[in-house]
Amino acid sequence: MFNISTQALFAQLLVGLINGSFYALLSLGLAVIFGMLNIINFAHGALYMMGAFCAYFLLNVLGVNYWLALILAPLLIGGLGAVLERTMLQRLAGLDHLYGLLLTFGLALIIQGLFQNYFGSSGLPYAIPQQLTGGQNLGFMFLPNYRAWVVVFSLTVCLATWFAIEKTKLGSYLRAATENPTLVRAFGINVPRMITLTYGFGVGLAALAGVLSAPINQVRPLMGADLIIVVFAVVVIGGMGSIMGSIVTGFALGILEGLTKYFYPEASNTVVFVIMAIVLMVKPNGLFGRA
Amino acid sequence: MDEARVLLDVKGLQAWYGESHILHGVDFSVREGEVVTLLGRNGAGKTTTLKSIMGMIGKRTGSVQFDGQETINLTSDRIARLGLAICPEERGIFASLNVLENLMLPPQVRPGGLPVEQIFELFPNLKERISSQGTKLSGGEQQMLAIGRILRTGARLLMLDEPTEGLAPVIIEQIGHTIARLKQQGFTILLVEQNFRFASTLADRFYVMEHGRVIDAFANADLAANMDKLHDYLGV
Numbered sequence: 001m002f003n004i005s006t007q008a009l010f011a012q013l014l015v016g017l018i019n020g021s022f023y024a025l026l027s028l029g030l031a032v033i034f035g036m037l038n039i040i041n042f043a044h045g046a047l048y049m050m051g052a053f054c055a056y057f058l059l060n061v062l063g064v065n066y067w068l069a070l071i072l073a074p075l076l077i078g079g080l081g082a083v084l085e086r087t088m089l090q091r092l093a094g095l096d097h098l099y100g101l102l103l104t105f106g107l108a109l110i111i112q113g114l115f116q117n118y119f120g121s122s123g124l125p126y127a128i129p130q131q132l133t134g135g136q137n138l139g140f141m142f143l144p145n146y147r148a149w150v151v152v153f154s155l156t157v158c159l160a161t162w163f164a165i166e167k168t169k170l171g172s173y174l175r176a177a178t179e180n181p182t183l184v185r186a187f188g189i190n191v192p193r194m195i196t197l198t199y200g201f202g203v204g205l206a207a208l209a210g211v212l213s214a215p216i217n218q219v220r221p222l223m224g225a226d227l228i229i230v231v232f233a234v235v236v237i238g239g240m241g242s243i244m245g246s247i248v249t250g251f252a253l254g255i256l257e258g259l260t261k262y263f264y265p266e267a268s269n270t271v272v273f274v275i276m277a278i279v280l281m282v283k284p285n286g287l288f289g290r291a
Numbered sequence: 292m293d294e295a296r297v298l299l300d301v302k303g304l305q306a307w308y309g310e311s312h313i314l315h316g317v318d319f320s321v322r323e324g325e326v327v328t329l330l331g332r333n334g335a336g337k338t339t340t341l342k343s344i345m346g347m348i349g350k351r352t353g354s355v356q357f358d359g360q361e362t363i364n365l366t367s368d369r370i371a372r373l374g375l376a377i378c379p380e381e382r383g384i385f386a387s388l389n390v391l392e393n394l395m396l397p398p399q400v401r402p403g404g405l406p407v408e409q410i411f412e413l414f415p416n417l418k419e420r421i422s423s424q425g426t427k428l429s430g431g432e433q434q435m436l437a438i439g440r441i442l443r444t445g446a447r448l449l450m451l452d453e454p455t456e457g458l459a460p461v462i463i464e465q466i467g468h469t470i471a472r473l474k475q476q477g478f479t480i481l482l483v484e485q486n487f488r489f490a491s492t493l494a495d496r497f498y499v500m501e502h503g504r505v506i507d508a509f510a511n512a513d514l515a516a517n518m519d520k521l522h523d524y525l526g527v
Contacts, residue, residue, distance in 0.1 A: 187397035188371035
């Protein structure tokens with residue numbers, strides 16, 4: 001068990017970091033949406049998948065390259081998210097979490113079903129952009145350029161989002177509206193519009209993760225369904241609605257999963273859920289959650 | 292004061308919390324530069340009246356005109372943009388924001404709001420605790436923050452809901468001085484207060500509410516002549 005091969009260990013660590021990047025981006029979107037709207041957004045995985053498909057169509061139908069897709073897909077899918085919020089989720093405001101969860105779960109099934117009907121279950125290829133092909137030989141391991149880019153870019157987006165929410169005026173509106181939306185609105189701030197834009201932003205983050213994922217995992221209708229349960233576990237461990245919690249926990253659990261794959265592969269699919277159970281018993285509000 | 296124009300004119304205001312009918316036709320007005328106090332026992336509808344004026348109640352009918360503009364069908368954010376501001380009974384300090392963030396939260400709706408330095412002059416305690424979490428302040432400091440916060444906005448009508456509730460006498464005195472100073476500076480203030488002694492030193496006029504209606508009104512000059520009646524109304 002402890003016959004350590006450095007190369008294999010670092011390779012698994014890199015896989016963990018990559019997965020952690022997706023966990024962090026997706027759980028960040030979920031945390032923003034839950035913190036602000038009190039909605040457990042089960043459609044998040046399906047919207048992540050739509051982000052990847054959006055990049056695929058942009059490339060294969062309109063000839064739009066990866067770099068533009070990184071901007072356009074989050075905008076388009078985020079816009080779709082805003083429409084979903086305005087037309088459906090807004091009607092559930094003030095009701096129990098369960099209603100939002102059921103609605104978004106239903107939406108996820110419909111979206112995934114539609115895509116599966118048209119595209120089957122196998123993956124569609126999406127090429128790594130030319131500028132990011134190849135890799136670096138670090139001596140102890142080979143680091144593919146695209147994977148390094150995904151980690152750095154995800155971390156940058158996560159930290160920028162944290163900064164925007166915790167350190168800017170707009171962020172203070174969001175945090176205050178989470179606590180008392182009626183009063184914030186009575187101060188002259190258009191809270192319903194802010195909620196719609198926040199949901200759109202959270203969905204945009206999921207779509208961004210989808211675009212980043214396309215060259216690594218291919219584009220598949222069930223790519224979100226496979227990931228979303230782990231991402232929910234990440235959000236619960238980090239603390240529902242905690243921004244920094246979702247970022248730190250996302251990356252940490254990705255790395256832990258990678259290490260488990262190396263040391264005890266049989267447990268790699270369950271280690272996140274074991275940790276979730278322990279955290280729920282010891283700290284029910286999550287590692288970074290407020291009581 | 293009689294010459295001043297009417298800034299807020301409330302006529303036949305009715306409001307509901309869900310199925311509960313709370314206000315049954317409230318009528319009163321506030322002139323520019325006045326301090327007007329709504330008096331009444333617990334449950335008379337004073338707080339609901341302020342919230343209804345501000346559009347914070349789901350269902351309301353009647354007429355609320357601010358500076359000649361009808362606001363009954365406007366959302367609360369649009370009402371605030373006209374120049375009304377509320378300091379709620381529970382103070383509404385945000386736990387996730389520090390003192391400065393709480394103070395800077397409401398956007399400036401009109402020019403003429405007090406600069407932050409002047410607010411710190413009025414409430415020096417706030418400056419000393421500028422980085423503290425809003426809800427870690429004492430009750431008095433939270434009240435100062437809640438009042439200071441709306442002074443920045445440039446609102447022309449300040450609605451203060453029970454600003455002395457649960458505070459020590461020395462803090463009540465400080466808040467009284469502040470309201471008097473704001474009145475001198477020309478702010479129009481609608482005050483809801485159970486502490487009649489406090490209100491009597493500040494208000495130009497009083498309205499008495501009972502069961503969701505205004506049942507009496509008198510000017511400060513007529514206070515002495517109406518004392519017995521007032522004791523009956525307020526049960527003091």
